[in-house]
Amino acid sequence: MSRDASRRLFLSMTSLMGAGLVWGETAGAAPPSRGKEKKEKSEPAEVNATEDLMREHGVIRRTLLVYEACASQLGTGSPPRADVLASAANLIRRFAENYHERLEEEQVFPRLEKAGKQGELIRVLREQHAAGRKLTDGILKSATPVALQDAGRRQALASSLQAFVRMYQPHAAREDTELFPAFHALFAEAEFHELGERFEEQEHQILGAGGFESAVAEVAQLETAVGIHDLAAFTAR
Template sequence: MPVTQNPRREFLTRAVLTGLAVPSLAIAVPQPFLLMQEQKAGKNESSEEISPAEDLMREHGLLNRILLIYDEHLRRLNAKQDFDPAILASAADIIKRFVEDYHEKLEENYLFPRFRKAGKLVDLVDVLLAQHQAGRRVTARIQQLATATVVKDAAKRRDLSDLLQSFIRMYRPHEAREDTVLFPAFHSIVSKNEYDSLGEEFEKQEDELFGEDGFFKVLDQVASLEKKLGIYDLSKFTPS
């Protein structure tokens, strides 16, 4: 014969387990219980791993925002307007530290060799690697020119304009090809376990180089530069 649960007791039990307030009965949910639930929820949230492709693609989003900073400097150079070279220097520094020395190294050390070994998209990988190398040369020149002396020097302004234009022109199709061709194909040349472990490795390296939540720290730096340039407000890019 089934045991009949006391309705009142069942309600009180559910109230405690779900954290419901029961004013008329003046029942307080034990604080340690609530704390335990919060800690459990926090663990569940933090345990969600970012896949390698998602990690690399959000870094492309950060790169795109720096390209917008480059775009704005290019606009001011072509319009013969003044600009603060320190902002451009900071943007180029992020390109060097985060994009070239970290993001591209992940691609070169973990993706490109696997595509070569699988004999897949090798021609594309060759072009992407050559563009990484070309981009580093351009960044080095931008860093050399992003100084106070360039503002009043017409020849240096032209050189800087050409460098920014070439960098932007190369990297927009570069990252688009990676996002739409290379990264989706990566699933087909590695096992699920290897794919998942690479996601963990990418996060580990990011934390080692930039600290915990390193991506978001760098993103904050980019946003700060956007605000200084007056291009942070997304609505300003909406056509009238």
């Protein structure tokens, strides 16, 4: 073997031995993940105040789909059951009007008005809250077996359901895209986090322990009762 070849072999062996020593030192230690306690599972991110309001709109919109289905059925020979109609209207009253809208009127509107923002929009939203409550009064009065036997009252009831849907769809859309972003912009993030916690406390005070989740389960039952529970049925063909 030439002198140069011997030198190259010596250097190669030295490098391998050095690498082996380094590997041996590190191999003796436990891998980074071994011997350590598993990290506790992180908590899910909390729902902030505007996200809370917007997901409540989701429950309301699903109830509006129930209203639409009931209005359509009222014009046929197979009207919806009176108890289903009454349950849908009571959900609107309890969840939308007595909780969600009350939260807006007590917590959201006044803060924006004080800041001089969204005044005209808030004026219209307040008027629509009042109009919706009047419609709900009429729907509840007409959601009885006796009333559903009368063709004229069925037609009037269908009109009330359609009017509520026609008003609330743009109402909720404007709040989601204009009112709530303006409301969020009023707060520093830490203060907004605290407000979200207060919203959650109020939710359970008014709606009970189940809160939002109970409302979702309730609207799902109504969807099944009127035959619109299969989301795939809405897929465009």
